[in-house]
Amino acid sequence: MSKAVVAVVGSAMMDLTAYAAVLPGPGQTLIGDLFTTGFGGKGANQAVIAAHCGAEVHFIGALGRDLFGDSIAQNFSTLGIHSQSVERSESATGVAHIWVDGAGENRIIIIPGANHEIESSRAVVAINSIENLSVVIAQCEIKQEVTLAAFIAAKARGCITILNPAPYQLLSQDLLELCDWIIPNETEFAAIHGELPTSDEILKTFRPGKNSVVTLGALGAVLINADGSINRVSAPIVTAVDTTGAGDAFVGTFAYGLASGMKPIEAVALGITVASLSVTKKGAQSSYPTQTEISTLS
Numbered sequence: 001m002s003k004a005v006v007a008v009v010g011s012a013m014m015d016l017t018a019y020a021a022v023l024p025g026p027g028q029t030l031i032g033d034l035f036t037t038g039f040g041g042k043g044a045n046q047a048v049i050a051a052h053c054g055a056e057v058h059f060i061g062a063l064g065r066d067l068f069g070d071s072i073a074q075n076f077s078t079l080g081i082h083s084q085s086v087e088r089s090e091s092a093t094g095v096a097h098i099w100v101d102g103a104g105e106n107r108i109i110i111i112p113g114a115n116h117e118i119e120s121s122r123a124v125v126a127i128n129s130i131e132n133l134s135v136v137i138a139q140c141e142i143k144q145e146v147t148l149a150a151f152i153a154a155k156a157r158g159c160i161t162i163l164n165p166a167p168y169q170l171l172s173q174d175l176l177e178l179c180d181w182i183i184p185n186e187t188e189f190a191a192i193h194g195e196l197p198t199s200d201e202i203l204k205t206f207r208p209g210k211n212s213v214v215t216l217g218a219l220g221a222v223l224i225n226a227d228g229s230i231n232r233v234s235a236p237i238v239t240a241v242d243t244t245g246a247g248d249a250f251v252g253t254f255a256y257g258l259a260s261g262m263k264p265i266e267a268v269a270l271g272i273t274v275a276s277l278s279v280t281k282k283g284a285q286s287s288y289p290t291q292t293e294i295s296t297l298s
Contacts, residue, residue, distance in 0.1 A: 004259035010043015011141035045248035064093035085126035089114035104240035245284030
């Protein structure tokens, strides 16, 4: 397979996570089980797992000039992720407040902070400067105008573009037309398409003529091909401890697969395997399998 060169235009945050068997209701205070601080942000998560897979990864984003920002920058360096295009902002580094219940399900509030300070012009310069770039990923935790500018530059270079429309926001038609792949979960699919992906007929009418993958959690994922055919890929049965970052694990792994020359169905299968492994451990990036572990998967 060819060398996978991937750029991620997106968010980097510090995750502040509380674990409790039952999450509190309005006006209620409960005693939790554990609190952790870890590296997160959808963009950074996808960059990290792509790097774990063996890709050459370039991250384009923004961090605050604070302790959280310094820690995230050092983590990128440790993992070999190229971060020359990471801006440092006077705004605080983004944070995500995460609650995880006893079944591993999460609720998340993000405060974007510096992630909303990324400049479109600098993102374009970064995309144009990366040698042998083949895949560009983006999400919705940064301003849509930045993603649009980055995808225009990426398509001009002949790169594959992947949009993970999370957290969901109304997407411009200009951006949708630039997406070679869009990867929503069930909720995001319904927000974009108007109904849940409950049947093959509904799935086949999603973005006709375009490629997509719909992630379905424990049920795996559905590959929707441009010709309207679909392929379902099931997920292994695992005991979920924390689902935080699982969707990002899929997206980053899938991008690595395409960038390294895998067929889409092979990239989907690898993405599901890696994402399923991630839910068996706590945290987002801290739950991701290592490059050694991933290399044994087939």
